[in-house]
Amino acid sequence: MSELHPIIAITGSSGAGTSTSTTAFRHIFRKLKVKVAYTEGDSFHRFTRPEMDLAIRKYKEENKNISYFGPDANDFPLLEGLFKTYGQTGNGEIRRYLHTFDEAVPYNQMPGTFTPFQPLEQDSDVLFYEGLHGGVVTEDCDVAKHVDLLIGMVPIVNLEWIQKIIRDTHDRGHTHEKVMDSIVRSMDDYINFITPQFSRTHINFQRVPTVDTSNPFSAKDIPSLDESFVVIRFRGVSTADFPYYLQMIDGSFMSRINTLVVPGGKMKLAMELILTPIIGQIIEAKHRAHQALLDPR
Secondary structure (H helix, E strand, O other): OOOOOOEEEEEEOOOOOHHHHHHHHHHHHHHHOOOEEEEEHHHHEOOOHHHHHHHHHHHHHOOOOOOOOOHHHEOHHHHHHHHHHHHHHOOOEEOOEEOOHHHHHHHOOOOOEEOOOEEOOOOOOEEEEEEOOOOOEOOOOEOHHHOOEEEEEEEOHHHHHHHHHHHHHHHOOOOHHHHHHHHHHHHHHHHHHHHHHHHOOOEEEEEEEOOOOOOHHHOOOOOOHHHEEEEEEEOOOOOOOHHHHHHHOOOOEEEEOOEEEEEHHHHHHHHHHHHHHHHHHHHHHHHHHHHHHHOOO
């Protein structure tokens, strides 16, 4: 962690409301006039899309599995290296993973490839990461220890599967069978490298549908935010003001002493109410640390 060059990370997978969370964070950053350097988890994959397809076939021939949830398909030391370098210097290099033709065309590349490495935006106030592994810890690296504010965005697993099946079949052209195979292939890595992160987060936002998701493999649509509750768990957050949250968020209630539940449609509001003062404190601490360097007396 670094007061002078703080890092904020959202860790989580699809179906939790990651687009809503990104919108909320961008609004907070604008409101607080925070200059942000952005990076995303897919940039730390080890393989291009064709290379990953080849790796999947090779692993299957050896009766092993590889998935985007685990270390074999991701360069965790590269991610930790970026966080460490940024925490020490406020600088670093990043690249982008190009998912679609629209993203790839400006670079004259194919989708499923990486852009060249480029320096982070200079003089940023904070590094903001969104992806699968913002709080990952393995025998060889510890990404979580470099993060000043770690937020978990996690759906219940059936909702995550619904999101993946519908997204990958409708938007990415995969067959239902291929997506099912991907879910099965990913389970060990999900258990060992994804879920443990949510015990390291400062705040978790867990989306729980209020409609039947008991068979995710037959679902025809993704439950909306309005068809959900969001369970918000706090850990080690001394500034949490639960009476204020309950007053400001209609329909909210406390389910445990450290757990707030809000209607799904209020998730963005809840995020802004909860996170704005926390991020404000992080930026104030950065400014104090910077001033102390300039005037060590």
